[in-house]
Amino acid sequence: MIPSLSPDSLEAxxxxxxxxxxxxxxxxxxxxxxxxxxxxxxxxxxxxxxISAQTSVQPAAKKAEEAIDESLPPLEKVRIRAGRCEACRxxxxxxxxxxxxxxxxxxxxxxxxxPGEDEDLSGRPFVGKAGQLLTKIxxxxxxxxxxxxxxxxxxxxxxxxNRDPMPDEAQCCIGFLKEQIKIVNPKVLILLGKVAMKxxxxxxxxxxxxxxxxxxxxxxxxxxxxxxxxxxxxESFKRPVWEDIKKAMKYLGMM
Ligand code: SF4
Numbered sequence: 451m452i453p454s455l456s457p458d459s460l461e462a463x464x465x466x467x468x469x470x471x472x473x474x475x476x477x478x479x480x481x482x483x484x485x486x487x488x489x490x491x492x493x494x495x496x497x498x499x500x501i502s503a504q505t506s507v508q509p510a511a512k513k514a515e516e517a518i519d520e521s522l523p524p525l526e527k528v529r530i531r532a533g534r535c536e537a538c539r540x541x542x543x544x545x546x547x548x549x550x551x552x553x554x555x556x557x558x559x560x561x562x563x564x565p566g567e568d569e570d571l572s573g574r575p576f577v578g579k580a581g582q583l584l585t586k587i588x589x590x591x592x593x594x595x596x597x598x599x600x601x602x603x604x605x606x607x608x609x610x611x612n613r614d615p616m617p618d619e620a621q622c623c624i625g626f627l628k629e630q631i632k633i634v635n636p637k638v639l640i641l642l643g644k645v646a647m648k649x650x651x652x653x654x655x656x657x658x659x660x661x662x663x664x665x666x667x668x669x670x671x672x673x674x675x676x677x678x679x680x681x682x683x684x685e686s687f688k689r690p691v692w693e694d695i696k697k698a699m700k701y702l703g704m705m
Contacts (some may be wrong), residue, residue: 524633525554528626532606538622540564540607540615546573550602550630557702558592558599559636560584561627562677563645564615570608575601580678584642587678591695592704600634602627604649620649631668638698639670643677661694664701673698 518530529549535541548565551574560576568578576584588596605615605623615623627650631639641647648654650672651665657676665672675694676687699705 523554525630528629528633532626535606535623535626538605538607538619540605540609540619540623543610544607545570547606548573548575548603548608549606549626550575550600552596552600553598554600554634556598556600556634557637558640558698559631559634559638560588560599560601560640560642561646561650562601562603562642564603564605565608566612567608575603576678579682583678583681587691587695591692592699594704600630600636602630604646614645615649620645624649631670636670638702639667639672640695640698641672641674643680646677647674661690664697671698671701673701 516534518527520527522530532549533547535547548569552559562576565575566578566580568581569575575581584601585596588594588599604620604627606626607623609615609619639650641650644654644657647657647660650667651674653660653665653674657674660674661676665674673694675691678691681687681691696705
């Protein structure tokens with residue numbers, strides 16, 4: 451039974467219900483919702499992950515391809531398309547799309563899961579507490595400036611309440627990341643956390659086991675390790691993260 455609430459309260463109620471007992475409705479229900487209630491209530495259903503964003507929001511490709519100056523650098527063209535993107539429900543509440551940043555010719559590319567609050571407000575990846583820790587790993591541990599690597603996420607817009615991106619959101623967004631990887635063409639990808647690992651490598655297991663192996667993505671060597679936010683919660687992850695970073699450094703001849 452869906453209660454009669456304001457759109458914001460309805461979204462909170464739906465999210466709560468989803469946590470208690472996840473549920474979804476079929477495409478027909480999604481169409482009915484989209485055609486019979488206000489845009490705000492439709493968004494509440496989408497934000498709670500109950501109906502598909504793609505049933506009511508214009509796909510990214512059409513809007514994003516409009517009038518982009520072809521002479522711009524390749525990454526900039528992708529950034530403009532991502533900035534116009536409304537392909538999934540995360541567009542509704544973003545302050546800024548967080549594309550990624552760093553050296554477009556980087557040897558090392560770090561990939562996290564998605565922007566948090568600080569990143570959403572600033573439009574830059576990994577600038578909150580977890581980002582500051584990543585910067586320390588790069589600058590104090592690897593002894594290179596952060597500006598020398600490239601940093602991006604699986605999704606470019608902030609999931610509400612810092613939840614993990616949902617599978618359909620990741621699927622909607624990952625094309626941008628794949629373009630970034632192709633353009634930067636790093637020698638090494640370092641995936642930070644299970645969301646990155648699952649969406650780029652298709653591996654859905656424990657990080658403890660996954661980090662024992664190395665992988666390849668489109669001919670690029672891939673290392674996986676814990677997300678810096680996990681380190682903030684559990685100091686015991688520091689040692690394995692440093693071991694993983696050293697594996698990547700050895701592969702690159704940095705030590
Ligand atoms: S998260 Fe990605 S797919 Fe979703 S709206 Fe943002 S840029 Fe588009």
